Amino acid sequence: MEQEMRDYEAQRDKEPSAIFKQANRPVILKFEDVVFKITIEKRRWSWSKQSKKSVERVVLNGVSGIVLPGEMLAMLGPSGSGKTTLLTALGGRLGGRLTGTITYNGKLYNNQMKRNTGFVTQDDILYPHLTVTETLVYTALLRLPNSLSRQDKVNHAEAMIIQLGLTNCRNSIVGGHEVRGVSGGERKRVSIGQEMLINPSLLFLDEPTSGLDSTTAQRIVSTLWELANGGRTIVMTIHQPSSRLFYMFHKVLLLSDGNPIYFGKGALAMEYFSSIGFAPSVAMNPSDFLLDLANGICSDDSRGEDQINVKQTLVSAYKGNLSSNLKEEINEVNSSLQDGPVDKKFGQWQTTWWQQFTILLQRGIKERRHESFSGLRIAQVLLVSFLSGLLWWKSVSIQDQYLVPVIGLLFFYAGFWGFFPLFQAIFTFPQERMMLKKERSSGTYKLSSYFMSRTVSDLPMELVLPTIFVIITYWMAGLKPTAGHFFYTLFALLLIVLVAQGLGLALGAVVKNQRNASVLGSVIMLLFLLASGYYVQNVPPFIAWIKYISVSYYTYKLLMGSQYGPGDTYPCPTNGRCLVADYPSVKTVELEGQAVAAVAMVIMLVFYRLVAYIALTRIGRAVKHE
Numbered sequence: 001m002e003q004e005m006r007d008y009e010a011q012r013d014k015e016p017s018a019i020f021k022q023a024n025r026p027v028i029l030k031f032e033d034v035v036f037k038i039t040i041e042k043r044r045w046s047w048s049k050q051s052k053k054s055v056e057r058v059v060l061n062g063v064s065g066i067v068l069p070g071e072m073l074a075m076l077g078p079s080g081s082g083k084t085t086l087l088t089a090l091g092g093r094l095g096g097r098l099t100g101t102i103t104y105n106g107k108l109y110n111n112q113m114k115r116n117t118g119f120v121t122q123d124d125i126l127y128p129h130l131t132v133t134e135t136l137v138y139t140a141l142l143r144l145p146n147s148l149s150r151q152d153k154v155n156h157a158e159a160m161i162i163q164l165g166l167t168n169c170r171n172s173i174v175g176g177h178e179v180r181g182v183s184g185g186e187r188k189r190v191s192i193g194q195e196m197l198i199n200p201s202l203l204f205l206d207e208p209t210s211g212l213d214s215t216t217a218q219r220i221v222s223t224l225w226e227l228a229n230g231g232r233t234i235v236m237t238i239h240q241p242s243s244r245l246f247y248m249f250h251k252v253l254l255l256s257d258g259n260p261i262y263f264g265k266g267a268l269a270m271e272y273f274s275s276i277g278f279a280p281s282v283a284m285n286p287s288d289f290l291l292d293l294a295n296g297i298c299s300d301d302s303r304g305e306d307q308i309n310v311k312q313t314l315v316s317a318y319k320g321n322l323s324s325n326l327k328e329e330i331n332e333v334n335s336s337l338q339d340g341p342v343d344k345k346f347g348q349w350q351t352t353w354w355q356q357f358t359i360l361l362q363r364g365i366k367e368r369r370h371e372s373f374s375g376l377r378i379a380q381v382l383l384v385s386f387l388s389g390l391l392w393w394k395s396v397s398i399q400d401q402y403l404v405p406v407i408g409l410l411f412f413y414a415g416f417w418g419f420f421p422l423f424q425a426i427f428t429f430p431q432e433r434m435m436l437k438k439e440r441s442s443g444t445y446k447l448s449s450y451f452m453s454r455t456v457s458d459l460p461m462e463l464v465l466p467t468i469f470v471i472i473t474y475w476m477a478g479l480k481p482t483a484g485h486f487f488y489t490l491f492a493l494l495l496i497v498l499v500a501q502g503l504g505l506a507l508g509a510v511v512k513n514q515r516n517a518s519v520l521g522s523v524i525m526l527l528f529l530l531a532s533g534y535y536v537q538n539v540p541p542f543i544a545w546i547k548y549i550s551v552s553y554y555t556y557k558l559l560m561g562s563q564y565g566p567g568d569t570y571p572c573p574t575n576g577r578c579l580v581a582d583y584p585s586v587k588t589v590e591l592e593g594q595a596v597a598a599v600a601m602v603i604m605l606v607f608y609r610l611v612a613y614i615a616l617t618r619i620g621r622a623v624k625h626e
Contacts, residue, residue, distance in 0.1 A: 026069035027201040034100035036060040061258045072228040073235045077255035083237040091204045118195025122206040127367045128176035138363045145350045164189045185216035205236040243285045256294040261314040276317045356445040360453035381465045389476025410559040411534045425504025492558035502608030509615035528552040533588030554597040561594040
């Protein structure tokens with residue numbers, strides 16, 4: 001990618017990518033009588049029993065509207081009025097009890113429309129350690145079709161950087177809550193640029209000016225206004241725009257408690273409310289006045305019952321004055337709508353599975369290299385390695401009872417490298433859940449390509465650190481100095497690392513709450529350690545079965561097999577020689593059956609990752625993936 005960037009630098013002044021010249025396929029968005037309900041369970045406690053009562057809440061109540069190509073619709077309303085819910089429904093990302101009709105050029109939401117739609121969330125979901133250029137280039141490589149060459153995709157991303165005015169910060173990292181990067185306005189433009197890369201005909205934005213100063217907000221909305229003039233259909237939610245922004249909106253939808261109280265041209269909103277008896281007493285920002293009305297406030301002394309009456313009056317006025325005209329407009333557009341032929345290839349994936357895997361792997365390694373190769377993690381492992389080596393220094397040279405410290409060291413191997421990768425992996429998917437949901441909902445890649453790339457990108461650090469740990473402790477402790485015994489020990493340790501990592505991935509994917517996942521992981525690993533046969537040799541029969549699913553049990557067995565064979569002896573306290581296999585802590589796990597233990601570990605390795613993958617498919621179902 002670096003070479004492609006240099007090639008582009010030499011062509012910076014040339015004409016932008018040809019894809020910008022392609023005419024958009026116009027989209028007429030129409031929604032009629034949209035209703036969305038949720039069920040809330042309320043629990044009531046009494047001295048005798050606990051009772052549950054389900055309460056149904058109407059979030060959206062009969063909302064209708066139409067947005068034509070070249071128009072920008074702004075949905076206003078106070079917090080909790082249903083703006084974001086409606087936007088999510090229009091973007092094809094809302095399931096549940098949704099009724100009504102939402103069509104795009106007279107058709108329902110489908111794969112073709114999904115890949116021709118951009119959706120910018122309120123929170124900028126971006127990788128903080130990637131630069132602006134890297135963020136847009138990787139998005140272009142994933143989302144643009146293979147009819148374009150790789151260089152064309154890179155040029156397209158660079159042209160988008162110029163178009164959005166991000167040239168000065170193109171080599172700066174995006175940043176986030178914990179990492180300092182570009183400004184909030186620049187980050188928002190990067191989010192918009194990600195969606196604009198596919199040249200969408202329909203663009204949704206949730207609070208694009210939230211948290212921005214007035215000048216930056218003006219710049220963002222001006223950019224969107226220009227995009228709309230290019231023939232795109234743009235729908236956004238916005239909380240409290242300035243008067244300059246308000247008059248840039250072609251249409252405005254005002255919601256109050258899920259009910260529409262105005263739909264029409266933004267410039268005619270004040271005139272409409274004045275005609276039904278609601279006019280501001282002083283000159284004020286139109287959006288401020290509309291929000292006051294949506295809250296039921298029409299004067300400084302408006303109170304509880306008055307506010308309810310005002311809302312009811314506005315809802316009734318909308319039904320009597322605007323609703324019928326809006327339905328006529330919708331019907332007129334329906335009768336004259338002629339949609340073009342459906343491109344069957346458009347619904348397919350834009351890139352191959354292997355392309356998705358390699359691009360996601362490159363992006364994942366670049367994003368997480370700061371975490372995987374952090375000084376803190378390396379220092380932790382090195383500190384434990386040298387400390388363990390000093391505590392078990394030359395254990396084999398202690399001729400009287402050397403078996404005891406060696407067994408303790410091997411069990412420490414199993415315990416430490418069961419917990420360490422487990423807790424590292426538990427936080428893998430919860431941290432990326434929002435990014436996965438965002439990219440999967442837009443049809444960027446297949447879940448399997450993401451899962452495999454995420455697993456492979458973690459392997460270098462997951463395997464390098466335990467290898468260094470074994471190299472240090474093995475020779476400091478004086479374990480058997482042969483290549484065969486050393487690599488057998490290393491194999492057993494790397495195997496538990498991969499299995500423990502798989503268990504962590506599964507817990508992180510199944511349990512959404514990270515704290516609960518960590519507690520559950522600790523309990524499971526402690527049970528595995530207790531049942532492994534080191535602490536307790538005579539395990540009660542009713543819980544003895546735990547060892548057969550214990551990662552620690554099989555790892556301990558393999559580690560013991562890496563140092564001792566069935567016929568090996570050690571010096572007994574009676575100055576004799578005793579079989580290692582008869583030692584209590586060894587007899588419990590037995591030295592035979594090494595191949596069975598290895599196969600059991602491989603089965604668990606595959607099983608835990610399969611559980612994690614299946615759990616991640618729930619995200620796909622939640623956002624209506626194919």
